[in-house]
Amino acid sequence: xxxxxxxxxxxxxxxxxxxxxxxxxxxxxxxxxxxxxxxxxxxxxxxxxxxxxxxxxxxxxxxxxxxxxxxxxxxxxxxxxxxxxxxxxxxxxxxxxxxxxxxxxxxxxxxxxxxxxxxxxxxxxxxxxxxxxxxxxxxxxxxxxxxxxxxxxxxxxxxxxxxxxxxxxxxxxxxxxxxxxxxxxxxxxxxxxxxxxxxxxxxxxxxxxxxxxxxxxxxxxxxxxxxxxxxxxxxxxxxxxxxxxxxxxxxxxxxxxxxxxxxxxxxxxxxxxxx
Numbered sequence: 001x002x003x004x005x006x007x008x009x010x011x012x013x014x015x016x017x018x019x020x021x022x023x024x025x026x027x028x029x030x031x032x033x034x035x036x037x038x039x040x041x042x043x044x045x046x047x048x049x050x051x052x053x054x055x056x057x058x059x060x061x062x063x064x065x066x067x068x069x070x071x072x073x074x075x076x077x078x079x080x081x082x083x084x085x086x087x088x089x090x091x092x093x094x095x096x097x098x099x100x101x102x103x104x105x106x107x108x109x110x111x112x113x114x115x116x117x118x119x120x121x122x123x124x125x126x127x128x129x130x131x132x133x134x135x136x137x138x139x140x141x142x143x144x145x146x147x148x149x150x151x152x153x154x155x156x157x158x159x160x161x162x163x164x165x166x167x168x169x170x171x172x173x174x175x176x177x178x179x180x181x182x183x184x185x186x187x188x189x190x191x192x193x194x195x196x197x198x199x200x201x202x203x204x205x206x207x208x209x210x211x212x213x214x215x216x217x218x219x220x221x222x223x224x225x226x227x228x229x230x231x232x233x234x235x236x237x238x239x240x241x242x243x244x245x246x247x248x249x250x251x252x253x254x255x256x257x258x259x260x261x262x263x264x265x266x267x268x269x270x271x272x273x274x275x
Contacts, residue, residue: 009255011185011248017195020247024240027106031099031239034114038095042088049084056080093125093132094118099239100165103246123164131171135160155186162249181252189248196244200237207233 056077060066066073098117105112135157143150160178163169169177182189207230 009184009252011188011251011255013188013191013195016247016251017192019251020192020196020240020244023103023107023247024243026109027103027243028236028239030102030106030112030114031242032235034095034098034102035235035239037114038091041091041095045084045087045091049080049087053077053080053084089129090125093128096161097123097128097165099242100162100246103243104162104166104250106243107246107250122168127171128161128164131160131164131174134171134175151190152186155189156182158182158189158245159249159252162246166249181249181256185252192244192248196240197237200233200240203233204230204237 057068057073060073060076061068066076095118097120098114101117101120102112138157139150139154141150142153156179157175158178159181160174163177163181164171164174167174167177207226
């Protein structure tokens with residue numbers, strides 16, 4: 001038998017965008033609640049940590065007479081501050097993983113409990129952090145050297161995070177998996193990104209332009225309302241991008257991971273008998 005080679009699987013831009021919009025409406029409620037929960041957890045952690053940090057600072061000033069602007073003061077404060085920052089990063093990473101899982105479950109019409117997702121130890125936070133760091137550094141370096149290579153790198157590595165979350169791959173495997181999934185479709189992914197950005201552009205401009213153009217809005221009720229609206233638009237856009245990433249990942253997996261078509265060759269003609 002011989003394998004029939006497929007033409008590169010092309011991602012349908014408009015169809016994928018429509019699927020993203022449908023999945024966004026399904027996932028909006030759970031993801032918005034998850035983000036509000038994240039804000040609450042970080043705020044509670046900040047309040048809980050502010051007391052020991054403040055107490056240590058006062059002890060260093062009054063008990064040891066250290067100047068708050070001196071290096072020894074901040075060296076003494078550094079361990080407690082690092083513990084707090086490490087906790088914030090760990091919580092943010094776990095909630096980031098939960099966002100992808102909720103978006104994927106919503107696309108299938110499933111309902112997942114927040115605490116079940118947040119308690120799930122997979123993937124490892126260390127591996128997820130390293131992958132996020134590697135993707136960020138590679139994209140940043142590409143953008144510094146040349147704009148276009150930076151865009152290409154970002155598009156090629158777009159699906160590294162969901163590859164680790166949903167397929168249990170390590171850092172290097174997730175990077176390679178993303179490159180394989182996005183190959184031959186990266187400019188289509190760019191089109192989807194631009195299209196998604198354009199959807200939120202009018203609302204973002206309407207809520208941010210008055211803040212920058214009119215200094216009289218400073219400290220006014222209008223400025224407060226505009227800031228809240230601008231934050232809401234930013235949250236909606238962030239949720240949409242998570243759903244878009246999961247939708248693209250699901251669509252490209254369906255295109256790239258389908259079984260190769262195998263057909264049997266036509267039988268050779270039987271030799272004609274002797275006349």
